[in-house]
Amino acid sequence: MPAMDDDAQRARVNERIAEVESLLAAHAEGSKPVELDQQRVGRLSRMDAIQAQAMHRETERRRRVELMRLKSALTRLDEGMYGDCVACGESIAERRLENDPGATVCIECARVAERR
Numbered sequence: 882m883p884a885m886d887d888d889a890q891r892a893r894v895n896e897r898i899a900e901v902e903s904l905l906a907a908h909a910e911g912s913k914p915v916e917l918d919q920q921r922v923g924r925l926s927r928m929d930a931i932q933a934q935a936m937h938r939e940t941e942r943r944r945r946v947e948l949m950r951l952k953s954a955l956t957r958l959d960e961g962m963y964g965d966c967v968a969c970g971e972s973i974a975e976r977r978l979e980n981d982p983g984a985t986v987c988i989e990c991a992r993v994a995e996r997r
């Protein structure tokens with residue numbers, strides 16, 4: 882598959898940014914503090930609510946990290962560095978970028994980092 886041109890790559894990054902931002906916006910609705918009113922929720926369901934909220938926060942945290950990576954991908958596009966692995970300098974596989982437009986390292990370097 883031929884490498885995508887910068888405009889197509891930028892469009893893909895921007896598309897993903899819009900997607901993550903709308904997920905975060907929708908998510909904010911569910912981020913209200915756990916209702917601690919014992920009369921409304923029993924102890925068990927309160928625990929469930931706290932647990933659900935913790936998972937909720939984790940999802941949100943991950944999305945914020947992804948958003949930061951996507952924004953830095955735009956900077957790399959501006960600098961002509963997009964698609965190059967920041968660790969080894971090799972090109973990141975097109976399929977990997979398609980999956981994760983904010984990817985900063987190639988699959989080999991990602992595997993090495995995972996093993997650490």
Ligand SMILES: [Zn+2]
Pocket residue numbers: 966967968969970971986987988989990991
């Ligand atoms: Zn690499």
